[in-house]
Amino acid sequence: MRRHARARIDLGALRHNLARVRAAAPGARVMAAIKADAYGHGMLRVAEALHAADGFALACVAEGVALRDAGFAHPIVLLQGVRDADELRAAADKGIGICVHQPHHLRLLEITSLKKPVKVWLKIDTGMHRLGIPAEETAETFRALANNPNVAGKPCLMTHFARADEQGDTTTREQIAVFDRAVEGLDGKQSLANSAGILAWPDSHRDWVRPGIMLYGGSPFAHRPARELDLRPAMTLTAPLIAIRELKQGDPVGYGGTWTCPEDMRVGAVAIGYGDGYPRHAPSGTPVAVRGQRTQLVGRVSMDVVTIDLRGIDAEIGDPVELWGGQVPMDEVAIAAGTISYELTCSVGPFVHVTVDAGNP
Numbered sequence: 162m163r164r165h166a167r168a169r170i171d172l173g174a175l176r177h178n179l180a181r182v183r184a185a186a187p188g189a190r191v192m193a194a195i196k197a198d199a200y201g202h203g204m205l206r207v208a209e210a211l212h213a214a215d216g217f218a219l220a221c222v223a224e225g226v227a228l229r230d231a232g233f234a235h236p237i238v239l240l241q242g243v244r245d246a247d248e249l250r251a252a253a254d255k256g257i258g259i260c261v262h263q264p265h266h267l268r269l270l271e272i273t274s275l276k277k278p279v280k281v282w283l284k285i286d287t288g289m290h291r292l293g294i295p296a297e298e299t300a301e302t303f304r305a306l307a308n309n310p311n312v313a314g315k316p317c318l319m320t321h322f323a324r325a326d327e328q329g330d331t332t333t334r335e336q337i338a339v340f341d342r343a344v345e346g347l348d349g350k351q352s353l354a355n356s357a358g359i360l361a362w363p364d365s366h367r368d369w370v371r372p373g374i375m376l377y378g379g380s381p382f383a384h385r386p387a388r389e390l391d392l393r394p395a396m397t398l399t400a401p402l403i404a405i406r407e408l409k410q411g412d413p414v415g416y417g418g419t420w421t422c423p424e425d426m427r428v429g430a431v432a433i434g435y436g437d438g439y440p441r442h443a444p445s446g447t448p449v450a451v452r453g454q455r456t457q458l459v460g461r462v463s464m465d466v467v468t469i470d471l472r473g474i475d476a477e478i479g480d481p482v483e484l485w486g487g488q489v490p491m492d493e494v495a496i497a498a499g500t501i502s503y504e505l506t507c508s509v510g511p512f513v514h515v516t517v518d519a520g521n522p
């Protein structure tokens with residue numbers, strides 16, 4: 162069942178953004194993060210568009226198996242690692258790399274018999290305190306893994322940044338220093354940078370970079386627009402204008418009557434809502450565009466409908482209204498709604514009709 166909202170995925174934009182990663186981190190191999198259905202853009206179509214990437218980062222085993230079964234031979238790494246011996250065997254059988262980030266993983270690798278060894282990415286906690294082994298245990302763990310017959314070759318050494326998007330902050334510099342001390346003398350490949358690291362912390366590029374949001378055209382920085390970074394939006398979300406109302410000064414609009422017409426005016430109703438993944442918390446004033454003209458939401462987002470300000474706007478019923486994309490940067494919508502672009506595209510629901518723009522080859 163498809164509803165009226167449409168997400169157009171621009172494969173040319175994905176390829177352009179991959180080229181931006183290569184230009185920003187020359188010499189590094191690119192592990193494209195396509196977890197969570199490629200941030201809502203469709204894992205297989207994105208992997209196909211980004212075939213020139215050097216590998217793919219996913220969260221869990223089911224995603225990795227789906228990618229392998231679709232015929233992708235690239236290196237794949239599961240950022241969450243595996244939960245149990247069955248998952249470990251499934252990953253090893255499919256030639257899928259795993260993150261090792263806790264003692265449980267080391268035990269699994271010792272007690273499970275595998276048909277072939279598995280590629281390991283050793284995740285070190287350098288200060289984010291989410292996943293990873295303590296930095297001071299790196300050398301010992303690396304050696305244990307390197308000597309484990311279940312492990313293919315030398316583990317790749319990796320960490321993840323908590324605040325690489327905050328350019329004035331010193332945390333990232335400290336995380337890099339903790340990493341460098343932890344891995345001193347260990348001859349594994351290294352991987353630190355997410356999108357923010359790629360764009361703002363050249364010292365973090367090393368052997369493998371792991372871009373996510375910048376591939377989809379989102380800025381990793383709250384205060385730097387994607388356009389300034391020469392990133393192109395990979396998703397344009399639109400929905401049709403289904404009604405135009407002539408309302409009177411003082412008329413409240415939508416649930417709770419949170420917005421009142423300041424004058425006699427036209428208000429449009431657009432066939433999209435939080436049931437499609439548009440954020441319910443987007444307030445009055447959140448930008449939208451119709452026929453190339455920017456306007457804004459008025460009143461609360463409902464499940465299937467949003468209402469927009471049509472004062473001074475040339476529009477007719479049936480016109481597509483852009484919620485985000487080339488005219489309305491998703492980062493602006495995210496900031497208005499108190500979230501991040503990652504959440505916006507990930508939330509685009511299964512009822513949204515997806516079309517694909519192949520772009521220039």
Ligand SMILES: *Cc1c(COP(=O)(O)O)cnc(C)c1O
Nearest residue numbers: 194240321355356371372373374
């Ligand atoms: C999701 C993820 C990335 C990509 O991050 P972006 O901010 O989207 O570039 C990189 N590394 C890890 C470990 C991740 O979980």
